[in-house]
Amino acid sequence: MTPDVRSALVVGLGNPERGDDGVGAEVVRRVAARALDGVRALHLQEPVHLLDESPDADLVVVVDAVLGPTRPGAVTVHEVDDRPLESWTGTGGTHAVGLAAVVELARALDRLPRRLVLVGVEASVFDTGTRLSPPVQAAVDEAADVVVRLVQAQQVDR
Amino acid sequence: MHVHVHGGAVADVQLRIYEPPRFFEAFLRGRAFTEPPDITARICGICPVAYQMSSCLAIEDACGVAVTDEIRAMRRLLYCGEWIESHALHVYLLHAPDFLGYPSAIEMAQEHPAVVEQGLRLKKAGNAIMTVVGGRSIHPVNVRVGGFYRFPTRDELTALRPTLQQARDDALATVTLVAGFDFPDFEQPYEYVAMRAEDGYPMESGSVVSSSGLAFPAQRFGDHVTEEHVEHSNALHARLADRAAYVVGPLARYTLNSDRLSPLAQEAATAAGLGPSCRNPFRSIVVRAVELVQACDEALRLVDEWRGAGPPYVQVTPRAATGHGVTEAPRGLLYHRYTLDADGTIQDAVIVPPTSQNQASIEADLRSYVQDRLELSDEELTRQCEQAIRNYDPCISCATHFLDLTVDRT
Numbered sequence: 001m002t003p004d005v006r007s008a009l010v011v012g013l014g015n016p017e018r019g020d021d022g023v024g025a026e027v028v029r030r031v032a033a034r035a036l037d038g039v040r041a042l043h044l045q046e047p048v049h050l051l052d053e054s055p056d057a058d059l060v061v062v063v064d065a066v067l068g069p070t071r072p073g074a075v076t077v078h079e080v081d082d083r084p085l086e087s088w089t090g091t092g093g094t095h096a097v098g099l100a101a102v103v104e105l106a107r108a109l110d111r112l113p114r115r116l117v118l119v120g121v122e123a124s125v126f127d128t129g130t131r132l133s134p135p136v137q138a139a140v141d142e143a144a145d146v147v148v149r150l151v152q153a154q155q156v157d158r
Numbered sequence: 159m160h161v162h163v164h165g166g167a168v169a170d171v172q173l174r175i176y177e178p179p180r181f182f183e184a185f186l187r188g189r190a191f192t193e194p195p196d197i198t199a200r201i202c203g204i205c206p207v208a209y210q211m212s213s214c215l216a217i218e219d220a221c222g223v224a225v226t227d228e229i230r231a232m233r234r235l236l237y238c239g240e241w242i243e244s245h246a247l248h249v250y251l252l253h254a255p256d257f258l259g260y261p262s263a264i265e266m267a268q269e270h271p272a273v274v275e276q277g278l279r280l281k282k283a284g285n286a287i288m289t290v291v292g293g294r295s296i297h298p299v300n301v302r303v304g305g306f307y308r309f310p311t312r313d314e315l316t317a318l319r320p321t322l323q324q325a326r327d328d329a330l331a332t333v334t335l336v337a338g339f340d341f342p343d344f345e346q347p348y349e350y351v352a353m354r355a356e357d358g359y360p361m362e363s364g365s366v367v368s369s370s371g372l373a374f375p376a377q378r379f380g381d382h383v384t385e386e387h388v389e390h391s392n393a394l395h396a397r398l399a400d401r402a403a404y405v406v407g408p409l410a411r412y413t414l415n416s417d418r419l420s421p422l423a424q425e426a427a428t429a430a431g432l433g434p435s436c437r438n439p440f441r442s443i444v445v446r447a448v449e450l451v452q453a454c455d456e457a458l459r460l461v462d463e464w465r466g467a468g469p470p471y472v473q474v475t476p477r478a479a480t481g482h483g484v485t486e487a488p489r490g491l492l493y494h495r496y497t498l499d500a501d502g503t504i505q506d507a508v509i510v511p512p513t514s515q516n517q518a519s520i521e522a523d524l525r526s527y528v529q530d531r532l533e534l535s536d537e538e539l540t541r542q543c544e545q546a547i548r549n550y551d552p553c554i555s556c557a558t559h560f561l562d563l564t565v566d567r568t
Contacts, residue, residue: 086320108264110271
């Protein structure tokens with residue numbers, strides 16, 4: 001890792017055995033495959049496990065399936081700022097600590113990363129099984145591109 | 159949750175919080191006998207190890223395989239990691255806020271950051287064990303039927319010691335913290351069901367016992383436990399054959415095995431005001447804290463005694479048979495059963511998680527609990543019922559304030 005390359009952590013959330021909930025893991029797999037310098041890619045099934053990751057990276061990007069108003073496959077980007085995060089995904093995994101709660105808990109403990117960006121892919125089908133629904137599958141590359149652009153923009157911004 | 163109050167008395171309580179993993183059971187049919195540990199680990203993001211352990215035991219039982227003492231010790235260490243992580247998460251992020259009067263851990267963290275940091279340090283310690291033993295912190299990839307793909311080295315384990323010693327101190331501090339909470343006077347005459355092992359506190363091996371004197375091996379689970387479909391929900395209520403509802407989890411484990419706690423955990427339990435048994439579900443937070451001490455103590459013992467002898471796994475050759483496995487997930491007894499054909503293809507799978515087994519008792523608790531609190535507003539009643547449900551640390555699939563309480567007063 002060259003000294004002037006800033007570090008980024010990319011985390012895909014969700015359960016790959018629950019249909020569209022697997023989109024986070026799939027997007028992160030694509031990002032990891034690009035083998036970008038200074039980028040660490042990780043899949044976590046539960047948002048609460050983000051709290052075990054130290055916020056040393058200059059940029060943390062979290063990718064997750066979201067329930068949204070637009071259409072399945074729509075990719076949204078949210079830069080976490082001073083405003084409290086409203087419920088992001090509408091679900092809390094299996095143990096009721098959702099991504100919004102994790103972010104706000106980190107904020108209360110002064111543990112937010114220097115920069116935190118949430119990339120959401122609107123999803124609709126959460127049946128048991130490993131297949132992403134067609135609109136969500138079609139959005140994977142777009143979401144991966146969004147993540148890569150965020151990481152690369154961070155790296156040139158000195 | 160729906161409550162029907164008629165003439166000042168609770169006529170009915172119906173709870174819909176948990177969906178049993180029937181789709182996973184169906185999904186497993188046609189898969190190979192080597193796959194359940196990886197597939198079922200996805201059922202719960204907080205206790206993947208529990209699913210891996212119970213599924214390994216069930217497959218090994220079907221194939222007539224017993225693992226070595228070293229493999230069992232390493233499984234136990236991995237389980238310690240998960241218990242520490244899961245209990246720390248529940249005590250600090252989900253349950254303590256209830257007792258301290260905070261709507262959630264976020265508000266609690268704003269006023270007591272050091273307390274929450276202590277909990278997160280514990281969680282991270284559990285995570286560290288799971289990374290070293292399991293190969294990856296969140297979904298252990300090192301687990302396979304028959305054991306592990308590789309054992310950690312003595313150096314890798316020894317490197318955990320400082321973290322585990324700090325965790326043990328944090329666990330003891332946790333017991334002190336929660337022992338001081340106010341607990342409603344509420345006791346239920348539960349029948350408790352837990353495992354009991356040849357020695358030690360039950361985690362990764364043993365047979366099943368109950369507080370009314372039942373004792374049976376995993377293979378007889380289906381003879382003693384029936385699941386009946388409940389009309390108002392997707393739930394299957396588990397019942398001991400010919401008996402009422404039962405409870406699994408820390409209270410059951412503790413009551414049936416308090417003599418098996420390590421001396422340090424035993425001391426912590428006594429100092430916290432726990433006797434040899436506990437039937438107040440609100441005190442489950444104290445029992446979980448004691449189990450945190452137990453798991454940290456046990457992890458240190460296992461790390462210190464580790465010799466790394468022998469292969470990391472034993473060969474498992476498939477055969478046409480049915481196998482059963484029970485282990486103690488952080489939330490309680492977890493049962494798996496698989497039927498294999500001669501080449502190891504799964505014909506049938508049955509998974510009975512702890513939250514499933516507690517459903518009937520949770521409802522019964524709420525029925526009694528709500529009866530004495532009917533004068534409360536729906537909002538306050540909801541908050542208190544959520545706290546009562548959290549006693550069981552259930553696996554649920556909805557948001558933090560998950561209880562949509564409707565009360566019909568007629």
